[in-house]
Amino acid sequence: MNKSEEIERVLAEADCLFRESEIEATLDRMAAEITMLVGDKTPLLISVLNGGIIPTAMLALRLRFPLEMDSIKAGRYQGETSGSEIRWLLKPTIPLRGRTVLIIDDVLDEGITLAEIRKYCLEEGAEAVYTAVVVDKKLNKEKPCRADFIGVEAENRYLFGFGMDYKSFLRNWPGIFACKHVY
Numbered sequence: 001m002n003k004s005e006e007i008e009r010v011l012a013e014a015d016c017l018f019r020e021s022e023i024e025a026t027l028d029r030m031a032a033e034i035t036m037l038v039g040d041k042t043p044l045l046i047s048v049l050n051g052g053i054i055p056t057a058m059l060a061l062r063l064r065f066p067l068e069m070d071s072i073k074a075g076r077y078q079g080e081t082s083g084s085e086i087r088w089l090l091k092p093t094i095p096l097r098g099r100t101v102l103i104i105d106d107v108l109d110e111g112i113t114l115a116e117i118r119k120y121c122l123e124e125g126a127e128a129v130y131t132a133v134v135v136d137k138k139l140n141k142e143k144p145c146r147a148d149f150i151g152v153e154a155e156n157r158y159l160f161g162f163g164m165d166y167k168s169f170l171r172n173w174p175g176i177f178a179c180k181h182v183y
């Protein structure tokens, strides 16, 4: 099976857990919560690449207060469907000292990525660090980090869409989908 056949198969078999309209409404709610908490803090939004690109853009367009944006990249999955050690690939260029930071990512799975990024921001002198994810996966174990703003909770299956990838593809799928099989 070549790559495009694999992607077609994953798509054909996938279950839609949340439709586009449901995620849009969820993002509206998250944006209101974020505004209440950090709307007067001139926060720095940090997008966790690559999965955070779509959620960050969609949330940022809903925020009507002054903010800055930067990115960080700390991969654990590298195009695979199971995580390993974290690798720092890109750090923010805007200084974090004294800032209120909002880290935005697509999914909180085992929580290792977000825990490491949060720790990094605090070490760099951020005054307050908040985290926002579109999906929090329900695992039957404690996570090293919880998110302050959560879109939806999802079962523990491999997911794609709204930023989340299946082997680097399908981040652009407009909904949240669960794979039946990973190949």
Ligand SMILES: O=P(O)(O)OC[C@H]1O[C@H](OP(=O)(O)OP(=O)(O)O)[C@H](O)[C@@H]1O
Pocket (backbone or CB within 6 Å): 048, 049, 050, 051, 052, 074, 075, 076, 077, 078, 079, 083, 105, 106, 107, 108, 109, 110, 111, 112, 113, 114, 165
């Ligand atoms: O909670 P965890 O188990 O640590 O996993 C969550 C992280 O895994 C994915 O990133 P990935 O390393 O796949 O990079 P990507 O954003 O480029 O897909 C996802 O975007 C989160 O950042």
Ligand code: HPA
Pocket (backbone or CB within 6 Å): 077, 107, 109, 157, 158, 159, 160, 164, 165, 166
């Ligand atoms: O379920 C997932 N899908 C895509 N990327 C991920 N990174 C951690 N878990 C996932």
